[in-house]
Amino acid sequence: xxxxxxNQFFWPDAAPTGELLAxxxxxxxxxxxxxxxxxxxxxxAGERDKLPEILEIPGVLVRRASVPAFGRGIIPRMxxxxxxxxxxxxxxxxxxxxxxxxxxTTPPFLSVAGALAQRLRGVRHVIWEMDMYPDxxxxxGVIQQRAWVTRILGALGNYVRRTADAVIVLGNCMRExxxxxxxxxxxxxxxxxxxxxxxxxxxxxxxxxxxxxxxxSGNLGRAHDIDTICSVMEQLGNDPRIQFxxxxxxxxxxxxxxxxxxxxxxxxxxRSYCKRSLLGQELSKADxxxxxxxxxxxxxxxxxxxxxxxxxxRPYLFIGPLDSTxxxxxxxxxxxxxxxxxxxxxxxxxxxxxxxxxxLVARAGERARHAxxxxxxxxxxxxxxxxxxxxVTPGAQVPAVKVHGGSA
Numbered sequence: 001x002x003x004x005x006x007n008q009f010f011w012p013d014a015a016p017t018g019e020l021l022a023x024x025x026x027x028x029x030x031x032x033x034x035x036x037x038x039x040x041x042x043x044x045a046g047e048r049d050k051l052p053e054i055l056e057i058p059g060v061l062v063r064r065a066s067v068p069a070f071g072r073g074i075i076p077r078m079x080x081x082x083x084x085x086x087x088x089x090x091x092x093x094x095x096x097x098x099x100x101x102x103x104x105t106t107p108p109f110l111s112v113a114g115a116l117a118q119r120l121r122g123v124r125h126v127i128w129e130m131d132m133y134p135d136x137x138x139x140x141g142v143i144q145q146r147a148w149v150t151r152i153l154g155a156l157g158n159y160v161r162r163t164a165d166a167v168i169v170l171g172n173c174m175r176e177x178x179x180x181x182x183x184x185x186x187x188x189x190x191x192x193x194x195x196x197x198x199x200x201x202x203x204x205x206x207x208x209x210x211x212x213x214x215x216x217s218g219n220l221g222r223a224h225d226i227d228t229i230c231s232v233m234e235q236l237g238n239d240p241r242i243q244f245x246x247x248x249x250x251x252x253x254x255x256x257x258x259x260x261x262x263x264x265x266x267x268x269x270x271r272s273y274c275k276r277s278l279l280g281q282e283l284s285k286a287d288x289x290x291x292x293x294x295x296x297x298x299x300x301x302x303x304x305x306x307x308x309x310x311x312x313x314r315p316y317l318f319i320g321p322l323d324s325t326x327x328x329x330x331x332x333x334x335x336x337x338x339x340x341x342x343x344x345x346x347x348x349x350x351x352x353x354x355x356x357x358x359x360l361v362a363r364a365g366e367r368a369r370h371a372x373x374x375x376x377x378x379x380x381x382x383x384x385x386x387x388x389x390x391x392v393t394p395g396a397q398v399p400a401v402k403v404h405g406g407s408a
Contacts, residue, residue: 001393002034004092006113007104008070008084010039010062014273016218016304017106017130020193020381022057024102027382028389029059036061036098038091040070040084063091081107092117100124100393108133109153115160124392128168128385132177133157135300140222158183165392168385170302171325177299189388192325194381195307195372199277202313202369203284205362212242212355214317215286217279217308220250223301225292228319230259231344232351238266241355244290247271247282283312287361288336288354293320295341310335310372315364319347335368 009015011022021037029035041064056062067083068076085107092101092113101123103114111127118125134153137143143150161167161183168191169175175188206213220226229244236242244267246256253270260268274282283289289309293301298321306326309316315336318326322338330336337354339347354361374380 001032001100002036002096002098003028003100003102003389004098004117005035005037005102005104006039006088006092006110007037008040008067008081008106008110010037010064011057012276014276015106016193017104019276021104023194023196023378024382024385025060026057027386029057031386035059036063036096038063038065038088040065040067040080085110085113088113089116092123093120097121098123100126100389102126102128102389104128105130105133109157109160111160111164112156115163118163118165125164126166126168126389126392127161127164129174129178130170132174132300135177136223136297139294139296139300142222154181161187166388168388170304172328173299173321173324174302176323189384191384191388192376192381193302193304193307194376194378195311197311197373197377200280200283200308200311202365203280205365206285206287208358210241210355212351212358212361213285213287214242214244214290214351215283215288216244216246216248216290216292217274217282218248218250218305220246220248220252220256222251223294223297224250224252224303225294225319225341226252226256228339228341228344228347229290229292230256232347233260233265233268234263235344235348236267236351238264239352240267242267242351244268245271245286248273279308280312283308283314286314287358288364289314289316291316291318291320291326292341293318293324293326295321298324306336307372307376310368310376313365313369315361315368317347317350329371333367333371335364335371337364 005021005025007017007021009018011018025035025037037060065084065087068079070080093116101114101117103111114125117123134150138145138150158181166189167187168189169178170193175190178188233244257270291303291305293303302325306316306329317336318330318338319341327338330338337350
């Protein structure tokens with residue numbers, strides 16, 4: 001059976017969607033699928049125009065389309081997105097016919113390319129929904145909910161979802177948003193993201209020197225709340241017991257850096273993205289992780305930073321809505337702490353208490369790793385996606401994916 005995987009970013013690029021897709025491609029190839037990946041040639045993170053090296057995966061044919069470099073500005077981003085979308089649509093219509101097309105959501109509405117292949121060439125189409133569009137843009141105020149362009153894009157996106165063979169969502173909160181938009185329940189499959197528990201594993205904690213190290217790792221974008229943590233850091237007033245590190249990039253990082261600089265905050269450090277191979281070491285330098293989400297984005301985005309932290313045996317502090325996937329994980333596994341956006345007094349009190357009681361942090365980290373091995377390790381994560389693909393593909397004779405817990 002032949003399968004085509006579509007996403008603009010792919011390994012070895014640092015974009016999380018590309019790394020997840022690479023994990024899936026490896027598992028599908030190992031299971032007997034003929035796997036082709038169509039991605040772009042430019043990089044997501046940093047200021048590189050091209051990837052420094054192109055690495056291949058055994059059994060996976062990777063086609064890298066030459067499209068304009070991805071940029072942070074609106075015009076460069078739209079040019080890059082639009083060019084890749086056109087190439088993807090052409091590939092679906094005119095290249096070798098696959099049995100299944102899996103579309104992710106970079107760029108937005110990439111699922112239209114899969115829908116064309118489904119409609120005109122009779123292939124199966126699975127949408128792997130990382131972010132819901134145009135919902136994210138509406139939630140963030142980029143476009144108006146009642147604008148004609150929003151209505152057209154919303155109708156197009158939901159039509160493609162209703163006609164797809166399956167829609168994979170990242171959590172119950174996203175499923176509920178899909179149901180609110182009348183996507184048939186039988187089409188929706190909840191499959192949480194994952195991390196690699198062999199590459200990221202618990203390492204010795206920083207020496208107990210009375211400092212609580214809080215790490216935010218990854219993209220800091222418009223869907224992430226930074227106002228709350230800014231107020232928390234300001235109220236803590238350079239408390240030497242609490243050290244904050246922000247590693248990565250994103251559209252909100254410059255604002256955060258400016259805030260810390262203007263307030264003279266000395267207990268805050270900024271780092272760039274790290275390589276995936278070094279992520280486990282970076283996460284292990286922290287005592288707890290920090291994850292944030294604006295409440296208006298509930299269900300349109302699902303933060304996935306939690307899985308790497310759990311793999312590293314680190315609990316996390318989630319600032320965001322109760323019904324989100326990170327909130328549900330905390331509620332289920334008691335592997336961290338949650339607070340509403342804007343609840344600054346509670347967060348200040350919590351961080352001060354955790355700095356004084358390192359045993360609470362260590363035990364929560366142990367629970368995080370245990371829950372990770374049970375539910376969110378790479379074998380379990382890829383198995384969930386493969387199961388959906390197999391279920392919608394008549395005649396697929398793919399061996400069952402072996403699920404194991406990995407090493408503690």
